[in-house]
Amino acid sequence: MGGQTVSLVMAGSGGAGVVTAGSLLLEAAARAGWYAYMTRSSGPQIRGGEAAVMIRLGTEPIASHDDRFHLLVGVDWQNVGRFAAEIPLGPESLIIGDPGEGATPEVFTRSGAQQIALPMKALAKTVPDGRPNMVAFGAIAGMIGLGEDVVLGVLRDTLKRKGEEAIAASIAAFRAGVAAAKDFPAVPRLPAGTPATRERWSITGNEATGMGALRGGVRFVAAYPITPATEVLEWLAPALPKVGGVLVQAEDELASINQIIGGSYGGVPSLTATSGPGLALMTESLGLAVAAEVPIVVIDVMRVGPSTGIATKSEQADLNIAVYGLHGDAPHLVLAPTSVADCLFTTQWAVHLAESLQTAAIVLTDQAMGQARAVMPRSAAVSFIGQREKPAALAEGVQYKRYANTASGVSPMAIPGMAGYTYTADGLEHNETGTPSSQASDHQAQLDKRLRKLTGYHYGEHWADITGDQDADTAILTWGSSAGPAREALERLRAAGHAVKLIAVRLISPVQPEKFAQALQGVERVLVVEQSHSGQFHRYLRAQYDLPRQVKALHHPGPLAVRPGAIVEHITQWS
Incomplete structure (x- = not known):
């Protein structure tokens, strides 16, 4: 991406409040006129356990994390080392830890990052009802140049239900953190941004998916909660009644899909949301929807598999089951958003296509995209409403x-x-x-x-997002959440003088051979980028399309995200 950015992580054990502090930081950054991208990581526990929020702030819209983080703040270190592979650091990074909470885990210190002590717990005790996470929040805000007036407004608005004492305690702890960090080593500071307006959103991919469903005309949802798709349902539950719709929590995934088939058969655009294990259970009924030509939409917020896998982590490995999982010849739609913002458009388009073509549509998002929160420009309204x-x-x-x-x-x-x-x-x-x-x-x-x-x-030009140099002889082919780092890699490569084109496929199935051939016209080399162990997208492209002779694949499984630098390195070495 263009513009200036700073990347940071807050981590701690369950109850340390790092997710709360990260959310406050994101809201304050938005009010300050910056853009933001935040993901979170947690352990396998049903409740509690260690957590980390990864945040990137910038002066322009952001769609992925950077290659490394500038700052890691550990409120405590209880099991936080489990996230080390997801928090790449380097010698230019800075680690802030509380000396009263033990030594920084070796998995972080081996990066060569500089270490600074900040007694967050002790400082919090100097304030009545003070909390260490607010001290950490203050230290970070002071270091990156986030103005106190903006933060105080966020604290007052967010904590007003807890009363003046809670607000005063948080403000005092925040100021203690700012003061304690005033002489800390420098990290990137962002210039003052344009004051935020109502034209800017703070939204997750799951929330955007729910909004896209409503805009597309969905008025009946039946689903069974499952990580990481539950937030789609949580957003839709209060929103649907406002437009005359209904959400039903079914007893399981089998009931969910059969209920939406019934609702759609009755004339109401219907949808369910699930993840990989739920999609596996739904495949027989998906075939029923195809055979009976009943329009339905299934949102699959992918997670690490197979089986229960890693429920709280992201992976792009449900492609094969989404495309090929139905028995018999059962043509259906498979779509994938290319960003947090695009979750809205792609879901709305999927409803439109399912209704217009009277078939099943599967929309593949994933944990990284679905649970990421982005501060971004307001999405333009489009007029896709399916008509049977x-x-x-x-x-x-x-x-x-x-x-x-x-x-x-x-x-x-x-x-x-x-x-x-x-x-x-x-x-x-x-x-x-x-x-x-x-x-x-x-x-x-x-x-x-x-x-x-x-x-x-006729699907029009929405089948893929195509950017970069249209006459380039090198192309990056990707899909889903991998499109974010690919876009940033594209910008870096072009800034370095490389002519490169990016094709981020939105309509996975049915294939678009003529449009694909036109997009690859003049391309001699293709790098396929995805987050799966077996390279499912690469194999799918080879099976369905004519690719140039020179094709390389950059793929690895979750939970590790694709980084822009890895894409840049592959293209640069190839060139």
């Missing part, structure tokens, strides 16, 4: 053909209760009227129809 094709009035004596073999493949869909439009919607193969059939001709016709409506549809 409804049947015209039937002539007397004419039977309604729910699955009419139309030129587009899309057949008029009646709503239950419409007189004269009765039909069967189930998983059996059928003829045009919906009557179950085992005839080869009916099976062939319906297979062709279900495929034709997806492959013959």
